[in-house]
Amino acid sequence: MKYPDPRRIAAQLFPIVQWSRQYGADVAIGDVIAGFTVALTLIPQSIAYASLAGLEPQYGLYASFIGGFVYGVMGTCPQINIGPTALLSLMTFTYTNGTNPDFAVLLCFIGGIVQLVAGTVQLGFLVEFVSLPVVSGFTSAAAITIASSQIKGLLGLKFSAESFLGTWEGVFKHILETRLQDTLLSLVCCITLIGMKALKDIHIKDPEGEKGRRRAVIIQRTLWLAGVARNAVVVLLASIIAFFVHQDKEDPLILTGNITPGLPTPQPPPFQTSVGNTTYTAGGMFAHLGSGLLVVPLVGIISNVAIAKAFARGRTLDATQEIIALGACNVVGAFFRSFPVNGSFTRSAVSDSSGVRTPAAGFYTGIIVLLTLALLTPYFYFIPRAALASVIICAVLQMVDIAIIKRLWASSRLDLIPLMGTFVCCLVLGIEMGLICGVGIDVILLLYYHSRPPLDVEFVDNGILPSHYAIYPVGGLHFAGAERVRAKLIVLRNSKGLQRSTPTPETLRGIPDNGPYANVANGGNILETNVVANGTTVAAGTPNRTYLSSNVRKLNVLVIYCDGLYRMDYTFLQSIKMMVTEWSQSGSIVWCNAKPVIREQLESVLNNAAFCDSEQLGVLLHSLSVIEEQQPQVEVIGDTQL
Template sequence: MKLPLDPRILAGKLFPILRWSRSYDASAGFGDLIAGITVALTLIPQSIAYASLAGFEPQYGLYASLLGGFVYAMMGTCPQINIGPTALLSLLTFTYTNGTNSDFAILLCFVSGIVQLIAGVAQLGFLVEFVSLPVVSGFTSAAAVTIASSQIKGLLGLRFSAETFIATWRGVYQHIEETRFPDTLLSLACCIVLMGMKALKDIRLKESQDEKNRRSIILQKSFWFAGVARNAVVVVVASLLAFFIHQDKDEPFILTGNITPGLPKPAPPPFSSVIGNTTYTSGDMLAHLGTGLVVVPIVGIISNVAIAKAFARGLTLDATQEIIALGVCNVASSFFRSFPVNGSFTRSAVSDASGVRTPAAGLYTSVIVLLTLALLTPYFYFIPRAALAAVIVCAVLHMVDVAIMKKLWATSRLDIIPLVGTFLCCLGLGIEVGLICGVGVDVLLLLYYHSRPPLDVQFVDDPQCPHYAIRPAGGLHFAGAERVRSKLNALKRTKIITTSVPLETLTIIPDNDLSRQETTDGIPENNSYIPDNNSNIPEGVPGDNINGIPVSNGDVVGNLNNAAITSNRNRVPESGIRSASVLVIYCDALYRMDYTFLQSLKMLVSEWSRGGLIVWCDVRPTVRDQLDAMLPEPLYCDTQNLSSLLVGKLKKSWS
């Protein structure tokens, strides 16, 4: 997002509400109201559960849900997004603030917002593109498994502390005998009801397609509403059950307990804190948060941009504005004692299905959260922790992306490596370390790809000027410098037999028909490459083939990568053994070479110059400047005059 100089345009960019509010009408307002209420029924029980996941009292989840809707309504661009606590950021918050207090989480929220604002103003959103989808998928899947595992103790009614995936399951194994039957039975029932009610919203009645049948339409919408409000229904029913069977001395369920009522008082984020008898300064707090100061805002940016792209439906997305809006949401929320927040795909899908029209839906959601904090917090005492654990587990199950494995296997199997590597590292080493490891694997794969640039080498056995031709594409970098130089030098050592055998005997092999038996049928045995000696056979040249391709005389082009042979069916007037000592490099698709590759290219030119020639064809101006700065008198031409140039140079060299 380029910042315009006109203040009115700048205000419209930073506050999209100034644009869409001009056409806001009653119809849009009604759609946003329905969507806002529906999302609130999902958000409130989730926020209470996510506060527990982050390691804090339930009211902090409501604090985190309070201000995001107001801010995003003014600065956001995607109507479906609802800013609030999410399972992933709650887990990351717990990871970096476990063993401390809420002050650390509030400061983490503030600093994350600042980092996101800096990234947005500096237009650094493109950095998100360097995290590949397999890494994101492995990260979110591992986070979902870790989150679900962390709730096992809540499902079974166990009491122990654990931070990591491995520590959680070790604790479950050690305390399994302490399982509370009432909590286990309640959590199992809640999970069954949640999964069943989720299926309700996907039911499609055949009669509902008939607009005249109002009963079926109402029934269809009732099923859908029950499905999206399932979290609230389960929490309310479980709370009523706990209230009626509650006993002062012997509680059958582990309850949420007292929740601090009322709205949080606006205050700057804490830059010092006291835990026990130890006072932590701002430097101590930031040092304790460590890599979380970078990981948390990056994960928030990735999630928000991904959700916005998913619901953009082909429209242009202002990713920079989305990042700025998210940063302001976190900074503003930190003044109301919130831990880090971002958009939720689940709530966004509910909002979209509810008929949301504009980002104003977040206003209605935040108003309901505000009323809940002001009036309803005393009634949250009887919410069973087992019910909240069931809500979390059922909410994160869809985050495990199993389908991507099948897609990667069919399209790009090498990308399975960063996906599996990220997933395993996140489970074994921790969420933040696993993400860094996944990015590291991606970097190694990029280096691997750069070390094997596609060159599409061809041999053109022209009667007057036999030569090799390559057409590099994109950029050539240091990782592939030596490999490319060795491959091209190997070509120079190859010699060709040329005879007067008619080329009508050759079989024309299409590129897509290389597996057929006729590949070598009809090719005379004496039409082949003959190396200088057996020890100088280029890499991949088995006997009388180069890269498995038999080569003949005449105007034949043999593609050394895809093994295609074509012919113009002419006769070769001369015979004998000649060296293919000319290399033509087509540079029309080449846009950059780094310094290391240019140095390697300089050595290649020096080696080919001993009895050979390199011609640069259709060179871009930027590449030409690089070649002029590195090579002594490079030879340039274009496609039109290539043939005459080669004939003239070779006649001069042979004479």
């Protein structure tokens, strides 16, 4: 018995074992720059996303450092940064609103276990059942919901709301309570963020001279860094303004307030907690989190795998390892009071443009976050909530994918149904129910496609073979389309209503040279030039088999070409059995090029089924024509005898 190699398993489970062997100073410099740059984006985002999740600001920092360390050891995509994201923060708020941070930490832990199990048992393929239109509708609706939830922060309003509709209802009810100072600050922050975002896209022309080129490079990199670090710059400037205008008795601006300083104490995830006078056991906490225990990790998996695919650039992606790494980040993070996390496309793009080389960039980002927790948390008191709301809105609005509507309209308009259905359901019913509805719409469309397989019946009268009916099933035939296919094959119209088939060079070459139809006309000579027959070009060098189809009587034979058929379920087989019985009353059915598994399935329900391959088809049809010539020429179409 051969045992698995432990070193190979370790290298697969911990990719750091492989890439660390070539890790040198040149690689480390790229990772340090990327790690520091991502930290400038991550720290203000994590504070804002903690507020979005309904938690105190320090929880955003708790969720920001451990993911970088764990993913650096187990991850495969250098660009990905694991931490709080707008989408999972909103979903965390959805399932834990009105409770305490213990519920968010437990959601992180159980979600991580679900992801680990999904990766361990190779369930990554389930992600493929969520179509891109559903994902796009879901993320766009989530972005609008997140942006809407921050409107009250922009206007300085204070009210409680959980849903998209509830938020806007609250805005209209409290619009007269708008605070001018917070509104003006948020407006300035949004304009500054949008303007600074454009800085990194400015390209300076190369001046003449070495000194001028060096200066241009410095300016270019400074503009790029300012654009990338715009969140940190805006939050810092807003905090300075808030510090100088702050008054002890009256707050001109709504501030973040006190933040618990220091690092989190490692401890097991809570399985019992108290909210007010109510004590929740593990069962009560699970019941309260409900479907979030599956929906949150599923959304995290979809997002992370999508980001990894986007930055794979043609390289083979181990989706299973990505899922395992994400699960480990959440499980370990729960011991440090983290709420659910996953990869962020924005931060991953920043990391990529910063020259990241390996997943070790997460180590440096995590170290900077730890230093921030240890040294800078007292200064976060003066961060205005309007500035954090501006950061969130400017970050999530780019998640709205409007361009996909044009692409779907040009390529697959039917996919607009799951896109718009998911989008509307997410806004009206909530993002978790909207995702479920979107998947349900996809399932309905799949059943619709299966119930209408493309099995158009052709009447083949091309002069090469005796005329017959033909169908070309592709893929699998399932119960949903059984009766429709049977009805289409049994209730055949007369041959005038069917599409006639013309010969192709491949068809001509498929007839055996020594078969019964090899030399019906012109002695079977070889074509010396290209010939156009019935709109089809027959290449020179092809045996000339121009047959007089008018002299060949039509056969009531159905040839089912099984080249592209790989499976039929039990219900469809029973329908086929009935169809063969009905057709055999006035004709025959031939199964051509059936794979062994298809032949075995058919033989289990049919007696004396006629099987052949392409080379035998002409001989078989010829023999059937001889049999029919010896019988009365009666054709049954539907219930009518001709």
